[in-house]
Structures are given as structure tokens and as C-alpha cells.
Amino acid sequence: MIFQIGATFLPALGIGEEIGSRSDATRTLVTPAGWAFAIWGPLFAGTVAFAIYQALPAQRRDDLLNSIAWPAAGAFLGNGLWAIYTQLYALSAISVLIIVFTLICLLTVYRRLVAFRRDFVTAERWLVVLPLSALTAWLTAATIVNISASLKFYGVGSGQANIVLATGVVLVGGVIASLAIGRGRGNPIYAAVFLWALTAIYASGGQVAPAIAYATIVSGVLVIVTTLFKLRDVGNRRHWLG
Numbered sequence: 001m002i003f004q005i006g007a008t009f010l011p012a013l014g015i016g017e018e019i020g021s022r023s024d025a026t027r028t029l030v031t032p033a034g035w036a037f038a039i040w041g042p043l044f045a046g047t048v049a050f051a052i053y054q055a056l057p058a059q060r061r062d063d064l065l066n067s068i069a070w071p072a073a074g075a076f077l078g079n080g081l082w083a084i085y086t087q088l089y090a091l092s093a094i095s096v097l098i099i100v101f102t103l104i105c106l107l108t109v110y111r112r113l114v115a116f117r118r119d120f121v122t123a124e125r126w127l128v129v130l131p132l133s134a135l136t137a138w139l140t141a142a143t144i145v146n147i148s149a150s151l152k153f154y155g156v157g158s159g160q161a162n163i164v165l166a167t168g169v170v171l172v173g174g175v176i177a178s179l180a181i182g183r184g185r186g187n188p189i190y191a192a193v194f195l196w197a198l199t200a201i202y203a204s205g206g207q208v209a210p211a212i213a214y215a216t217i218v219s220g221v222l223v224i225v226t227t228l229f230k231l232r233d234v235g236n237r238r239h240w241l242g
Helices: 002-013 019-025 034-055 063-088 093-115 122-153 160-183 188-207 210-230 234-241
Strands: none
Touching (some): 002 063, 019 063, 034 122, 034 188, 093 122, 093 160, 122 160, 160 188, 188 210
16 A cells, blocks of 8 residues: 555656656547546545555454455555556556556455445445445546557557547446446446546547547446446445445
8 A cells, every 4th residue: 555655756756757747648538637636635545544444453354354455455566566667667558457457456356345245334334345446446447548548659549540449448438337337236436436537538538529528428327327227226225335
């Protein structure tokens, strides 16, 4: 956890370039508006709260924490490695591999939260389920954005082809998120964070290309409908909301 946060401060030490500068250098139509990245503040705060909670002596034999400890650690490691690589180099194919690894770790955590059999206690809802579900959703969107930026880094797609590619990426992202929500029993936290990302893409690329705007709307509707459909089930609502 300390590693993933500390890794973002290399430019302050005169090492590498800020992640924002790297992102601007390979900005695409699916890069969210700048304000969207403020979500990293709550995400980092959530992971700090999770780390403190799971480190308490009383939690050493907690069945939930024991089931997600290693994939969560892998996700935090991946976030740190991605930040270091991106600041030192660029949003290249290597950055895609790192972020995909991170997403796989988080999806493993997500699946175990979905499948967990007993009811979450209040502390678990706020300090485990909330931060890790939110981080999973944001990394889902970030992986899609990173792939798009990497393609631009290698000169793939330009002009109309760029619009078509970006539109397809947004739609595929919406389908992936909807599948994650559907299989995730309508996780409302995941849905809300992914909708945040879609809104930021609409506010950026959607103002440049109408096709991107329509793709974000379609994806958003798909996410909302899937979430509401799954939350009709009392068991699913109880699982996530108590």
C-alpha cells in the first residue's frame, strides 16, 4: 500500500515525468477529463484504511481478509510498478501488461467478495468492500484507457480510424463492466465508479466526436440497467447494502 502511493512521487524527486504529462502525450478520445483523476485521492485513502484494518491483531484470522490478502497485495504492487514505469518511460505495451496484471488481481478480489457467503459486518463494508470494489471499477476503465493510449504511442489509428477505434473501445468497456456487474450480483459501488469514468469520457472525447458521446451513453445505460436488474433480488441487495 505504501509502495503504490509513494511510487507516484518520483517526479517530485526529479525522477521521470508526472503521470499526467505522460497521459497528455498520448491523449486519445477515451482519455477521461482531467477532473476524473481526482478519484485517486479517495481510492488511495480507501486502500490506506483497508491496510490499517487488515493489519489489526484482531483481524489475523478473519476469513474474508485471508481470502483476499494475496491478490490485494498483488494489486497494490501492480499499481506501484505501473506508476514507476509510466513516469520513467511511457504508456507503452509494458504499461498495458502491468495494468492488466493489476486488474486481474483486483478481479480476483472482486470475485471473492461476490462469492463470500456470510453477511459483511459494517467495518468490512466500509473498509474492505467499498475501497476494493471502487478500485476494481476504476482499474477496469483505466485499463481500457491505457490500451487506447498505448495504441496511439505506437501510431495505431488516426483521423476517422481513431474515432471508430475509440468508439469501439468505449462500447467494449461498457460490455465488460456490465458483465462484471451482472456476475457481481449488481455491485452498486463498481457501477457508480465506472459511471464516473464514462461521464468523464463523455465530458472529454464526447465533446469532440458525437460517436464517443453516443457510445458513453449506451454504455452507461447498459451499466445502469444491469445494476438495477441484479439488485431486484433481495439477496443481492442484502449482500452489498446490508
